Amino acid sequence: MRYAVFGLTLFLCAVVVSQSACAGDRESVAARRGVDGAVVFVAHDYGFTGPDRLPAGLTTVRIVNEGQDLHHIQFLKLLQGKSATDFRAAIAADPSRLPGWVQYAGGPNAHSAGRQAFATVNLTEGDYMLICWIPDKNGVPHVALGMQKALSVGGGKAVKASRPTPSIVIKQVDYQFIFSRPVESGLQTIDVVNHGAQPHEVVVVKLFQDATVRDVIASFEPGASGPPRGELVSGITAIDKGSRVTFTGKFEPGRYGLICFVPDAVTGRPHFLHGMTTEFTVE
Ligand SMILES: [Cu+2]
Structure with missing residues (x-):
């Protein structure tokens, strides 16, 4: 009986090994x-x-x-x-x-x-x-x-990876994104550093022709109809003040926007309503 149970466990491990810690x-x-x-x-x-x-x-x-x-x-x-x-x-x-x-x-x-x-x-x-x-x-x-x-x-040996060297730094403040330099086309390694008091994120959208960041935000509102006016391409989810996270994004020439959807600590309204969006062009 014990053998049968053991055999079953082994079998389950073999089946689900790619998805579990067996x-x-x-x-x-x-x-x-x-x-x-x-x-x-x-x-x-x-x-x-x-x-x-x-x-x-x-x-x-x-x-x-x-x-x-x-x-x-x-x-x-x-x-x-x-x-x-x-x-x-x-x-x-x-x-x-x-x-x-x-x-x-x-x-x-x-x-x-x-x-x-x-x-x-x-x-x-x-x-x-x-x-x-x-x-x-x-x-x-x-x-x-x-x-x-x-x-x-934790546990085991800590990873000693080095942070990728960024080509651009985006500084977050309450409620703005500040670039260290213009974004060029190609693969970019971007450091995001939060200098604000609140958590902030970076949503990178590629804007469709004539679309604004506001159009893209509207297309993600509950009950919105029609296709989105832009494509989400990369970015990072929220980080606390003083934190730094690096992401890699591919930028083809075109118009882009950055958005922060994090709800405000005081008003509860998303940060984009406090002005935390920006638009830029990649040549
Ligand atoms: Cu924010």
Whole structure:
């Protein structure tokens, strides 16, 4: 009987080895790194698959979107000894806001099908949640539909990766984006540094002809009709003041916009309504 149970366990491990930690923690972490060394998380409607634990250190994260909806990865470090169970309870009680005991640690932002998004984040030892904060058509954030995954960081040897050298720095303040220099066409490695008092994100959109950032924002409002007036290409999810996250984005010539959708700490209104958008042209 014991043998039969053991055999079944082995069988299950063999079947689900690509999606679970059956193979042991070290192997499961290694198996999920792509050839570029990035840790891969797969987003679907509505959940994430990927490693349950990672070593601390600078970590390049790639999101692979296998869903129909737009998704991103927001790393949240749980503070004050809170657990994933506490987080789930808080979201169930009020899905319209994130609890106050989380630290915004960034992640790759949303991108449309066929594009890839990378972000290099600094993960320090502790308990994290990986969530998607993008709302569905009815305005319900995906985190409330199940897009939340617990992640334990630490143990093992810390990763000693070096931060990629940025070609551009975007400084975030309340409520503005400031570029260190104009964006040129091609692949750009962009450092985002938050000098504001509040958390901020960077959503990079390629604007369709004659469209403005406002048109693109309107096309993501609940109940909006018609196709979006721009394409989401890259960016990072929210980071706390004093934080720095690096992302890589490909810029073809054209008009672009940056948007911050993070709700304001005081008014509760998204930061773009406080002026946190900008438009620029890539020659
Ligand atoms: Cu903001």
